[in-house]
Amino acid sequence: MTTNLQAYQDYLIKEKNYSLLTVNAYLNDVLSFQEFLKINHESVALEEVVYPLIRSWIVLLVENKISNKSVNRKISSLKSYYKFLLRIKQIDVNPLLKHKSLKIPKKVQIPFSEREIENVFEVNQFSKDFEGIRNQLIIELFYTTGMRRAELINLKLSSIDFSNQTLKVLGKRNKERIIPLLLCTKSLLKEYLIVRLEKVKPSFSDVLILSKTGNKISESFVYRLINDYFSSVSLKVKKSPHVLRHSFATHLLNNGADLNSVKELLGHASLSSTQIYTHSSLNELKKVYQESHPRNQK
Template identity: 30%
Template sequence: MNDRVPERISAYLDHLAVERGAARNTLSAYRRDLGRYAHFLADRGLGDLIEVTEADVVDFAGGLREGDDDYPPLAQSSLARTLIAVRGLHKFSLAEGSVAVNVAAAVKPPAPGRRLPKALGVSDVVAILEAVGGDDPRALRDRALLEVLYSTGARISEAVGLDVDDVDTVDRSVLLRGKGGKQRLVPIGRPALAALEAYLVRGRPALIARGTAAVFLNVRGGRLSRQSAWQVLRTAAERAGVTATVSPHTLRHSFATHLLDGGADVRVVQELLGHASVTTTQIYTMVTANTLREVWATSHPRAR
């Protein structure tokens, strides 16, 4: 049998390395994935990609999902990467004129699963908020920033984008500017408002530069950056001894999850988060469902 599949794989990997600048790790993974594909085709007596049919590619994908004596079933991410490599090989071979049809075009890699947002427990959030103390301008700013993030569910970019006129202390609300220039008015809790007022009265005047409308200021008097705001959160989490991973969206995720755990309607949370679709917000209900499942499993007499 004239086996030209390894030759085509080698040409494709060279193309990725030279023309596309693929990373070394990507090339290594694709080489393993396509090596497995080559063995699969060889076992079927297929020595050239021109002999491969869509049914062969479908069968290969099915084998990846189910595993066999030599390979365990692949995780979804590995399965997707392998099929992307196979699809890329056939697409490249079509472009090079080695085959007349891309038989892998219709074999789609699995869609990535929705990842659950990382939400902190209420006690961890409180610990982070209380880890920032003091009466100096930066401490007042940092406490106000964290309180606003958790109280309103604002993105960090929205919080640092706040101007003084966006804060309504009478109605206890703030005006947030979200993605695509969309605005939303959200309520703010009393603890957050108290921290914000303390900063505006005793902290911000010491930081302000002439003509700056921003609420949250850096030490030079300009608007605080997203990166600096993220560092405030990370430093507070370290001081609080919170070992869970804390990301720029942590307090926003926690805000949404705690509201739903408390019985809030998902459409209300959608509006507060500024999501265009309720479907985007519904991922948080997965967290709540997991919580309910855990409580049921430990409490129901017939759970085990």
């Protein structure tokens, strides 16, 4: 690894506070482009690149059937690296300054219905031991707060404020937000904290959600848990924490919540991010409209 790449890795870890998984993903994308240069433009170093060379890499990726979404991710990693080089004065101009991302067709995410959510709690008889209460709490937190998977995994004991009935969540770019808790969620949290005592390890003493061995849970564990529980009540192809977050937003909108409030609860920086959740509420609105308008009764 070159000196600049090593410095970039340190920057991502120490200053950006990215996880090792994210850091490795960024570095692998940059190294992939470096390999392309080595094969096709051997005399050109990463620091000497001009946009046409990057463009030729993009063309190659597309020709190799790499999806637009994956190409955009790779270019985003590369753009981040060149921003870093600009910052440390290793280059004068970011070669990706005027690059426009490839278009990605929007996929309509289908949320769980309110009935499917209810069925998860009715069909699955959660045991009253540590794992049963913890699993129920994970599903409950996703559906009643709309938090992201990484946000749930990184919750601390200090995140809970029982007196104000709120939860402090650390979102993207280390942005904090306060989410109100329902009484049922507050009650389940208290129940969980009692059984959690038997699993606590000193190294993870402030981590809220623990594995059965007392360690911090992983993203793959959370994904499998949601998929397993919802497989018994839903035929939807995708059953993930994000679908639960989507369901949270959609059900709030269906029941009269305004878009700005949902935006704040989700931790979105702009309304445009929240608007992707409105298609389902619009469908519900159309249904109510068709069934209720007097002109349609004739």
